[in-house]
Amino acid sequence: MSAARVHEKTLTGKSLMDLGRHVARQGIVVYLLLFLLFHWIVDYERLEIKTLNRATPLSFEYLTKTAEAHESFDKKKLKEFFLYFKTVTHYRPDMADAVGMLGFCYYHLGDSQKAMEAYQKAIDLNPSFFWFHYNLGVIYFQKGRYEEAIKVLRRALKTDPLKTVEFILSSRIYLPLISKDKEKWAEAVTGQIEKTYQKCYGMLVLGYYYLGKPADLINVANYAVARRFADLEMFYYYMGLSAYQLKEYEKALYFLKECVRVNPVNAEAFRYLGLSLKSLGNQEVGDKMIKKAEILHDDQGSPVSFEKKIELGMF
Amino acid sequence: MPYYNHIKFYVENIARGIYPLWDPSCSWGGGPNEFFLRRIGEFNPFFGLIVLLVKAGFSYTSAYFVFLAVYYFIGLLGFFKLAEHLFRETNVACLAYLLLMFSSWGTKLFDTYINLIFVPMVWFFYFVLAFSRKPERIFFLGLTFTLMIIVTTYLPFYFMTVLLTFFLCVVLFYFKDLKIVFSSWVVFFKRDKALMILCSLALLLALLPGVLLYTQGFQGEIVLPGRHFESALRNEMALDMKEIQVGGIIIPEILEGLFSNLHEMRLNRFYMPVFVYILFLIGALIKMNKRLIFLLTLFSCVLLIGLTDAAPAVQFLYKYIFYFKYFRNFNYFLWFVLLPVFILMCAEHLRLFLSNGLKDKKSQYRAVVLSAGLHMGLAVFLSRQENSLISSYWVVGLSFVLFTFLFLKKINFQHPSIPLILIGFVALQPLQVYQALERNADVVEYPYEYDRPYLNFVYFKGNNPEKLVMDWPIADESVARTRLKMYYGLNTIQFLLENIQGDIFEEYMRFKFIVYDHVAYMDDKNISLSKIEKAWAQNRNIAFVSSASVLLDEVGPVAGEGATARVMTKDTLEFQVIKFDMNSIKLKTNFSSRKFLVYNDNFHSGWQAFVDGKRVDIARANVAFKGLWLEPGERMVCFRYGTWGRYFLGYLLSAVFMGVLASLVVLWFRSRPCALKESAL
Numbered sequence: 002m003s004a005a006r007v008h009e010k011t012l013t014g015k016s017l018m019d020l021g022r023h024v025a026r027q028g029i030v031v032y033l034l035l036f037l038l039f040h041w042i043v044d045y046e047r048l049e050i051k052t053l054n055r056a057t058p059l060s061f062e063y064l065t066k067t068a069e070a071h072e073s074f075d076k077k078k079l080k081e082f083f084l085y086f087k088t089v090t091h092y093r094p095d096m097a098d099a100v101g102m103l104g105f106c107y108y109h110l111g112d113s114q115k116a117m118e119a120y121q122k123a124i125d126l127n128p129s130f131f132w133f134h135y136n137l138g139v140i141y142f143q144k145g146r147y148e149e150a151i152k153v154l155r156r157a158l159k160t161d162p163l164k165t166v167e168f169i170l171s172s173r174i175y176l177p178l179i180s181k182d183k184e185k186w187a188e189a190v191t192g193q194i195e196k197t198y199q200k201c202y203g204m205l206v207l208g209y210y211y212l213g214k215p216a217d218l219i220n221v222a223n224y225a226v227a228r229r230f231a232d233l234e235m236f237y238y239y240m241g242l243s244a245y246q247l248k249e250y251e252k253a254l255y256f257l258k259e260c261v262r263v264n265p266v267n268a269e270a271f272r273y274l275g276l277s278l279k280s281l282g283n284q285e286v287g288d289k290m291i292k293k294a295e296i297l298h299d300d301q302g303s304p305v306s307f308e309k310k311i312e313l314g315m316f
Numbered sequence: 317m318p319y320y321n322h323i324k325f326y327v328e329n330i331a332r333g334i335y336p337l338w339d340p341s342c343s344w345g346g347g348p349n350e351f352f353l354r355r356i357g358e359f360n361p362f363f364g365l366i367v368l369l370v371k372a373g374f375s376y377t378s379a380y381f382v383f384l385a386v387y388y389f390i391g392l393l394g395f396f397k398l399a400e401h402l403f404r405e406t407n408v409a410c411l412a413y414l415l416l417m418f419s420s421w422g423t424k425l426f427d428t429y430i431n432l433i434f435v436p437m438v439w440f441f442y443f444v445l446a447f448s449r450k451p452e453r454i455f456f457l458g459l460t461f462t463l464m465i466i467v468t469t470y471l472p473f474y475f476m477t478v479l480l481t482f483f484l485c486v487v488l489f490y491f492k493d494l495k496i497v498f499s500s501w502v503v504f505f506k507r508d509k510a511l512m513i514l515c516s517l518a519l520l521l522a523l524l525p526g527v528l529l530y531t532q533g534f535q536g537e538i539v540l541p542g543r544h545f546e547s548a549l550r551n552e553m554a555l556d557m558k559e560i561q562v563g564g565i566i567i568p569e570i571l572e573g574l575f576s577n578l579h580e581m582r583l584n585r586f587y588m589p590v591f592v593y594i595l596f597l598i599g600a601l602i603k604m605n606k607r608l609i610f611l612l613t614l615f616s617c618v619l620l621i622g623l624t625d626a627a628p629a630v631q632f633l634y635k636y637i638f639y640f641k642y643f644r645n646f647n648y649f650l651w652f653v654l655l656p657v658f659i660l661m662c663a664e665h666l667r668l669f670l671s672n673g674l675k676d677k678k679s680q681y682r683a684v685v686l687s688a689g690l691h692m693g694l695a696v697f698l699s700r701q702e703n704s705l706i707s708s709y710w711v712v713g714l715s716f717v718l719f720t721f722l723f724l725k726k727i728n729f730q731h732p733s734i735p736l737i738l739i740g741f742v743a744l745q746p747l748q749v750y751q752a753l754e755r756n757a758d759v760v761e762y763p764y765e766y767d768r769p770y771l772n773f774v775y776f777k778g779n780n781p782e783k784l785v786m787d788w789p790i791a792d793e794s795v796a797r798t799r800l801k802m803y804y805g806l807n808t809i810q811f812l813l814e815n816i817q818g819d820i821f822e823e824y825m826r827f828k829f830i831v832y833d834h835v836a837y838m839d840d841k842n843i844s845l846s847k848i849e850k851a852w853a854q855n856r857n858i859a860f861v862s863s864a865s866v867l868l869d870e871v872g873p874v875a876g877e878g879a880t881a882r883v884m885t886k887d888t889l890e891f892q893v894i895k896f897d898m899n900s901i902k903l904k905t906n907f908s909s910r911k912f913l914v915y916n917d918n919f920h921s922g923w924q925a926f927v928d929g930k931r932v933d934i935a936r937a938n939v940a941f942k943g944l945w946l947e948p949g950e951r952m953v954c955f956r957y958g959t960w961g962r963y964f965l966g967y968l969l970s971a972v973f974m975g976v977l978a979s980l981v982v983l984w985f986r987s988r989p990c991a992l993k994e995s996a997l
Binding site: 023026027028029031032035038039042043044045047048049051052054055056077080088 | 561562564566567568569580599600601602603604609612616619620623624625626627628665756758
């Protein structure tokens, strides 16, 4: 090999070395290499678990006790739980229970839009869980979006309560929220679901009433009455009202009579009873009933009193 | 407020001339205070500030706040000096100082004790750097003093980890310079042998309390169930790997909180002013120097350790380095290492970028274009975050203007007015963030133990012996829960807490002194809990002791079933408390017959008893407490905790710490004129 070629090769090697050194000292290169190194070394799964563990509140007592007492949540205190569920959904976006709880927190923090989105996502992830449908239905109902509320509540009624209980008992998210005695709790929650199913019917009746669909209303309310659900007075009242609107005064008379039998101080029922009687030609008794209604001035059986009872389940 | 209790307890006692080695008022029936003294580092002369302020009429809480703030700013000053020494540019150091001051580091004062570790640590590294560059007495003394504080405060293991990592990085990057540094040190040590010997002695002396505590961990009397829970090691201070894993640095959580939802700022959240990210991004445009790579390596190594089980470093260190089994909360590395080192790195980015010339117009305009892209990129990134603060955009916009002026040489970064401009840039966003923090901060009514009267002796808990409000933790059905309740205490009281029925235990513990006529032996290996519970519930006139020797000589017949023990509720002619402090109690008794006195303060081998000046053995009575026989007639009884040697060591070390600090201050003032002269030259 000639001296010139050796020199040329050394030069090439040297300049390559210089270039390499130059590149290696560039800030962007060093930081990128470091990032890749960390990416390779760090156990991301472990980091995720640690993040979730760190975010877990020490106690869920505030959440459960406030919900049980039907009290309103302190936003500051609720924020801790909100952040926890948000972290869980960030790392485990497919956990329907966590998404649902996030929706619950959003709702009580005053962001109904985000709450609805969360519940819709929870439904997509687990369509067989009663409470996601119900909670979404409640929000739609409270927002006055009755068509959507009815659609969701109808789907809620189609869910299997057993599957709902099973899902709760198998959930890691609900575990700290439920009582230590799982069996007793399951029993209690089954009863709670039953009551809430009945509330669904109540909301459906009101929904149809607000949408001006008396025939649908009577259908739903008939079903509820046949099964002797709670709030019978309300079902009879709205059935009577709808029958009156449909000018089926005989039917209206029957439903309203049943209503005042359940609650003899329901002023509105007496008023429509009077009006129905008058429509049927019984002026004297009709006037009497209307007068009685004026005296009672009671708001029992009015839509407002039932609506007050509607609230989200803690799911 | 971290350590409010422990510091208050120490300061209030030391102000009364008592060096509190025992704490009779702690919830677990009294225990050695060494563990908590090690936590606060009681020899730290700066605690004297609290004593002075309290003597001047401040409330303890105010004095404590003043101390925290002063100590914090001493730490920040150390950081500034360190940065100044590192960069040799005052304005860059000033920027680093401002970034640290406006980060959430300051909020840590109200959350954890790490300020007590950070302050001496940052000054230590300043002194190391200064001493390496110029071996002078003041720096060596400073090194010694900061080391003395570090080894006596909390666990020096955090510092040791940082120091070892630092040293490793120094060897890696400055190996050639080490020879020069060491040779200059050797010259210094040869010249100042006396100082070196004195400093070494002081440091060795400062190591003693830590060693004593470490050896106590092997004795088995002290237990830390909350820490030691699952550790297989014999030393009670040791931790299981699982415990260590809990407290690692959670990167996703930190990153999540850096940019988004800053209006939800809360205490304990990691935060840095947005200006720091601009400086960080500049790092992509510079050519790295050795110092920056050194800082980056140090940062990366500590981060790997701080990640605990999410990275392999800690598992390895736990296995091979003994002290890794004795400390946890590795997330603190984030605060006192990663944060300041990151800020130093960012400051170095700026320094390098500005020192890269930008002499010709072309390179200046190129820098402006790059800066525009960088600022724009950051603004876009911020806009994509959840609820970005408006002030963040202001900082980004203004920063672009500042950098444009700097690159186009319209202003000089060395100009004396720069620090004022920097305050505006750095503080703009933090002001909005801290406003949010104030709004979001939870007001927690935390019951501080030593805010209640505890310095004087009381015969019973509460005000009324008939009806007492107990704050004693009830041993419930769950042993695990009880364990969690008890963080630190003695093994015997832990046994009682876990096993004795809660209400009976509470009732018994109401009173400090109980006088019995009879004593029965109860083997530690075969403790009859039902017997104890029955005796305590009925206040039977019989005490149980675990030492057979007490019985062989002294036991009276176990008779008089149904007779009750005498509970002392006030000073009487038969029983008087003459003197009481944290470490001792002096009694005068005058019983008509021989009695067995049980002092319901935990038994520990460090206690001594004297009757009429003569030392007598203390029996462990009723499983966990102190008991002794008293002959009829007038007797002076004294219980005292700790040896004279231990007290002497405490006072000696306090004096040594004071002396070293005083020497340091004197040397500092003496060196000032020289420094000024040098800088003038």
